[in-house]
Amino acid sequence: MASYLDFEKNIQQLDEDIANAQIKGDIDAIAILKKNLEKEISKTYKNLNDYGRLQLARHPDRPYALDYIELILSDAYEIHGDRAFRDDPAIVCFMGYLGNKKLIVIGEQKGRGTKDKIARNFGMPHPEGYRKALRVAKLAEKFQIPILFLIDTPGAYPGIGAEERGQSEAIAKNLYELSDLKTPTIAIVIGEGGSGGALAIGVADKLAMMKNSVFSVISPEGCAAILWNDPSKTEVATKAMKVTADDLKEQGLIDDVIEEPINGAHRDKESAAIAIADYVKKALDELSEINPNELVANRMQKILKLGSFLEA
Numbered sequence: 001m002a003s004y005l006d007f008e009k010n011i012q013q014l015d016e017d018i019a020n021a022q023i024k025g026d027i028d029a030i031a032i033l034k035k036n037l038e039k040e041i042s043k044t045y046k047n048l049n050d051y052g053r054l055q056l057a058r059h060p061d062r063p064y065a066l067d068y069i070e071l072i073l074s075d076a077y078e079i080h081g082d083r084a085f086r087d088d089p090a091i092v093c094f095m096g097y098l099g100n101k102k103l104i105v106i107g108e109q110k111g112r113g114t115k116d117k118i119a120r121n122f123g124m125p126h127p128e129g130y131r132k133a134l135r136v137a138k139l140a141e142k143f144q145i146p147i148l149f150l151i152d153t154p155g156a157y158p159g160i161g162a163e164e165r166g167q168s169e170a171i172a173k174n175l176y177e178l179s180d181l182k183t184p185t186i187a188i189v190i191g192e193g194g195s196g197g198a199l200a201i202g203v204a205d206k207l208a209m210m211k212n213s214v215f216s217v218i219s220p221e222g223c224a225a226i227l228w229n230d231p232s233k234t235e236v237a238t239k240a241m242k243v244t245a246d247d248l249k250e251q252g253l254i255d256d257v258i259e260e261p262i263n264g265a266h267r268d269k270e271s272a273a274i275a276i277a278d279y280v281k282k283a284l285d286e287l288s289e290i291n292p293n294e295l296v297a298n299r300m301q302k303i304l305k306l307g308s309f310l311e312a
Contacts, residue, residue, distance in 0.1 A: 056212040061266040065107025065150040071273035088129030093136040107150030124157040127170035149187040156197035178203035182292035208256040209245035216243040
């Protein structure tokens with residue numbers, strides 16, 4: 001059963017009207033309602049504000065890393081464990097083929113349904129998850145296989161056990177090691193990119209965001225709580241923080257924005273997956289022309305430019 005956000009209520013009503021008309025077999029009514037639905041979808045999604053995009057980034061029906069892996073990767077084989085503590089289900093690692101190109105995909109997985117969400121810790125990785133990601137990334141480097149990172153997390157897990165096992169060290173080591181990786185890397189924010197939990201797999205030659213994704217140092221709720229001690233200010237915080245793909249592209253913090261289907265990735269997963277696959281293929285064609293040492297040098301220059309500014 002589809003889930004609907006507050007601003008999707010008119011779409012929900014039209015979907016229900018179409019379903020009722022189909023039960024009755026009223027072909028004329030179905031045709032009229034479908035035209036009305038197309039108009040409503042266009043009007044709703046073309047006029048989304050920043051808070052609306054934040055809601056879409058967290059939509060319960062939005063495709064997660066495993067959905068995209070299933071749709072774009074052939075002969076997929078999962079790689080488990082950090083070879084030190086355990087296998088963290090919040091981070092998934094697969095090797096396979098994108099078309100005829102070998103590819104390793106490392107993604108954050110939130111989980112669907114109560115049991116799966118608990119098992120995957122709601123997409124909040126422990127340090128062993130980031131260590132698994134790094135182990136697989138180094139494996140990719142050894143065999144010169146490109147890497148695709150799929151970012152989708154509210155943040156790294158802040159629990160006592162995670163801190164005891166070195167959460168901050170695991171994130172910091174990933175930032176250091178991934179910046180020096182001698183194989184092409186692409187990172188895409190597919191939903192929610194939260195703080196260090198996203199950055200830990202976000203160092204790449206190409207950093208892109210899906211149109212309805214967000215990327216921020218803290219959640220808007222957290223920002224509202226710190227600045228105003230008022231959760232009702234979340235919408236104001238979202239706008240002020242500039243967390244959307246278009247905002248971050250304008251500020252030069254990401255390389256590209258990947259367009260989604262007009263009605264959002266949660267309503268058309270196949271088209272969203274095709275958009276990601278096309279972007280990755282194009283990026284890999286570009287990156288494959290650059291030798292490994294130049295890749296690292298370019299990546300370092302890109303990182304050093306972040307946050308730079310000119311004084312008037």
